[in-house]
Amino acid sequence: MTKIAVLGAGSWGTALANTAAENGHDVRLWTHNLNQVEEINQQHTNSKYLPHATLVDTLVATNDMFLAIENVEIVLSVVPTKAVREVAKKLATALEEQAHTVILAHATKGLEQGSYKRISEMIAEEVPEAYRSALVVISGPSHAEDVIKHDLTAVSIGSSDESAAKLLQKALSNETFRAYTNHDLLGSELFAALKNIVAIASGALIGLGYGVNAQAALLTRSLVEMRDLGAAMGAKPETLYELAGIGDLIVTGMSPNSRNYRAGLGLGKGKSLQQVTEEMGMVIEGVNTTKAVYDFSKMYHVDMPITSAVYQVLYENKPLRTAVADLMARPLKSED
């Protein structure tokens, strides 16, 4: 039995905590929301984020960070990008009290606004030095809504520290949830962030009334953008063809369970960004990530027409139909 703390009781943190608890591990789910603590511990539900799910009754929630991480072997942070630093600072204070080392993992998919740092870079900057060497990321095609129902799911666990990744792999895997390890932390984090931009675009195409031809073209041409930016930033090329790359691109770009896809769908149907954000009530990571990646594309001199089109729609009020028309009217070129 492994002792695990999961930080963040949104849909993904709850689903991952529940999976580990179902596997027989001692799991504490930390949330800053006291009402959620009571609901999870007493009703075994998290109705705002996973409305139809019953959680395993051994899963314990707490809003006390010290209690959450006391004597654990793994701390898994699953908060939105904008909350990563704040939660990592709280974690750092609690870690000062810990006598033994802990594996730090996260499952957040984004890039920091302004600094454009990856999630593991943000965490590493906040926690004591002893905890920085074995950072781990959980990525891959995995919607919380499907995992909680035990739909078959495979994820990827990336780290330069293979033994750390393997411990998490073992803790989470079961007959319906299969975790693979990989050694590419940078690529896993980068591609996880990039696919959210594509998911917004994909939802938007469907919202506008286009079909699967359009989606297939979008996803395939987006792979080229991901490949080129990944190469410029130091991702391993093979990661793109693994779960953290194309796997996540497919699920987020095609599934109505994706928040990013649903946001795009709303935009395609004529809603404003403010309206889709308010209606979602959950994080739409791709919106901020679009700005970061648009800037990256300039910094690294990578041609990213799809990202630029999403940027113009989200940040420069370009009408969606014009953005699509402009993409289709670009000079004709060769694929290879």
Ligand SMILES: NC(=O)C1=CN([C@@H]2O[C@H](COP(=O)(O)OP(=O)(O)OC[C@H]3O[C@@H](n4cnc5c(N)ncnc54)[C@H](O)[C@@H]3O)[C@@H](O)[C@H]2O)C=CC1
């Ligand atoms: N929902 C999903 O199926 C998946 C989500 N992810 C990623 O996981 C991350 C979290 O996403 P979700 O669970 O969907 O988000 P969510 O919107 O469902 O929940 C976010 C949680 O973080 C908490 N939170 C927000 N600000 C906080 C702060 N300052 N301090 C402490 N807690 C705070 C909220 O109270 C809430 O419990 C995102 O980066 C997302 O891309 C990755 C894979 C699947």
Ligand SMILES: O=C(CO)COP(=O)(O)O
């Ligand atoms: O990353 C995800 C699935 O793998 C979740 O995507 P959304 O945040 O768009 O729901």
